[in-house]
Amino acid sequence: MGVYNQMYLLIPNTFINICGSSIFSALRIYNIKIKDMLIFHDELDLSIGDVRFKNGIGHNGHNGLRNIIKNIGSGNIFKRIAIGIGRPLERSEIVEYVLSKFTYIEKNKIYESIKSIIYNLNQLKKNWNSFSINRNLN
Template sequence: MKNNFNKIKLIVGLGNPIKKYNKTRHNVGIWYIRLLSKYFNVQFTKIKKFSGYKSEIFFLNKKILLFFPDIFMNLNGYSIFSLSKFYNISLHEMLIIHDELDLFPGHIKLKYGYGSNGHNGLKSIICKFKNHTFYKRLSIGIGRPIFRNDISNFVLSKPTINEKKLILKSIYESINLFFF
């Protein structure tokens, strides 16, 4: 699995700012990045010019930046794009971590492809980079609401206790699989 990270220079966790969203399904990308930083015992620093929080780890004898935007999901492409330009990192050298409605809680999928599957955070990134370059993404399952027209409320709500346990378990397992 570690071969999947040979060319990765930046790992981005998607989510929304504002404390009330910290524990919501839409912020599981940030949950992942924060837990990964704990494994590597690194802290995040707020970087205003990138509108986000940055840290770095050393893995496979190279530095990998960790980042999560401090702007709303549908605008995060601006933040990620400015960071990537500063560090000269291409979209195909990133791993984007995000919530996924089409996976059940506790399921994670590593994908190399393009497109957004309707995810507003991914749409923002693709739009800002203005290309259809393949990129790596780690989709963390959050499941779907019962009613299709309730998606916005669903992703911005907290998972049930059981869903949260499944999501966290899948995050821990993937970190152990990918990094240790």
């Protein structure tokens, strides 16, 4: 008899761009299949607070996803929920932008999105395999 309603939440004590080894270790320790893993990450290509669900193998330039893929092996499809942080006007400002603090309004939009994700998480879990490649929650 398997455990069907159990979830683990891993919040690595590392920077996102080097979190892959701790995620891989958790998968191994708790015997979690890569296809059952769900990664939450920020997304420049979404407006602040927008949410997108995706099954995929690529990193789309995201250094954290790149490091996860490096550690779990390329070619592995895994689920992810992207939370939009918006994009600066100039490409040269991206590093500073992603490391900067959110405004009060931006923070509230992101908190509302996280609440929506939590509210819908059980439904997402039940229907993961039926989700299309990109699906918005908002």
